[in-house]
Amino acid sequence: MFPFKLFIAAIALIPLAQGQQFQIQNWGNGEDATNYTYTSLAAGRFTLDWILGAGGNFVAGKGYRGNQNLVVNYTANYNPQGNSYLALYGFTSNPRVEFYVVEAFASHNPSDNAAQSFYGYHTSDGAQYELWSKYNGNLRQYWSVRRTNRRGGTITFNNHYKAWVAAGLPMGSLGNTFIVVEGQQGRGNADITVGVRPTTSIVETPTPITRSAVCVTPTQTIGTVCKPRGAKRTASFIT
Ligand SMILES: *[C@@H]1O[C@H](CO)[C@@H](O)[C@H](O)[C@H]1NC(C)=O
Numbered sequence: 220m221f222p223f224k225l226f227i228a229a230i231a232l233i234p235l236a237q238g239q240q241f242q243i244q245n246w247g248n249g250e251d252a253t254n255y256t257y258t259s260l261a262a263g264r265f266t267l268d269w270i271l272g273a274g275g276n277f278v279a280g281k282g283y284r285g286n287q288n289l290v291v292n293y294t295a296n297y298n299p300q301g302n303s304y305l306a307l308y309g310f311t312s313n314p315r316v317e318f319y320v321v322e323a324f325a326s327h328n329p330s331d332n333a334a335q336s337f338y339g340y341h342t343s344d345g346a347q348y349e350l351w352s353k354y355n356g357n358l359r360q361y362w363s364v365r366r367t368n369r370r371g372g373t374i375t376f377n378n379h380y381k382a383w384v385a386a387g388l389p390m391g392s393l394g395n396t397f398i399v400v401e402g403q404q405g406r407g408n409a410d411i412t413v414g415v416r417p418t419t420s421i422v423e424t425p426t427p428i429t430r431s432a433v434c435v436t437p438t439q440t441i442g443t444v445c446k447p448r449g450a451k452r453t454a455s456f457i458t
């Protein structure tokens with residue numbers, strides 16, 4: 220019996236041990252216009268400096284192996300100019316999806332893109348988030364955009380995951396999930412610390428099934444697609 224029990228215990232510990240290690244995301248599109256410096260510091264801390272020309276693009280940060288129950292806290296000194304997001308970010312496979320929980324943005328709200336469709340609101344971690352999605356022909360992108368931007372706090376990833384699925388936006392197998400800064404032009408700097416992954420269970424914030432609309436009708440059931448219209452929303456920060 221003893222060797223058998225030891226074997227089970229070892230299996231159980233592997234995902235936990237791996238999940239505690241910080242994973243690094245550091246992608247730039249390699250163009251001359253992509254001038255950024257990513258510095259990985261101890262534990263969950265990293266810094267970024269960027270000066271991007273037109274066509275420059277990077278996504279860089281730190282996080283964990285994918286897990287639907289991930290709860291991430293972070294602090295961010297985030298000073299962007301131009302197009303930039305501060306987000307929880309990752310991919311799934313089967314289907315291949317790039318997803319963003321946008322905590323803050325600079326001059327461009329991802330929902331301003333005319334190709335985006337609106338899928339409703341949901342509530343998580345003390346604020347409303349808007350669900351958006353677009354498909355560029357080979358990649359589906361899902362967005363959950365915080366209506367009041369912030370630079371620090373806790374993200375209960377499962378609330379966003381379940382809201383996307385409830386909206387008819389299926390999630391596949393999760394890859395790594397990171398707190399990132401994306402820059403697309405302009406300049407900025409950031410000093411971000413991703414918290415240690417909690418080992419205790421988390422009480423979830425309930426995610427309502429019915430959301431009110433920003434677009435066609437005063438009430439909209441999640442999963443009903445409508446196109447964005449109306450004034451561009453600008454960021455307002457909680458400081
Ligand atoms: C690249 O960015 C750094 C700051 O991160 C800046 O000092 C440098 O001048 C930039 N180079 C160009 C060519 O823009």
Ligand SMILES: *[C@@H]1O[C@H](CO)[C@@H](O)[C@H](O)[C@H]1NC(C)=O
Nearest residue numbers: 292293294372412413414415
């Ligand atoms: C994350 O939360 C833990 C527990 O409250 C706290 O000790 C830690 O400082 C937090 N980290 C960040 C980066 O906010």
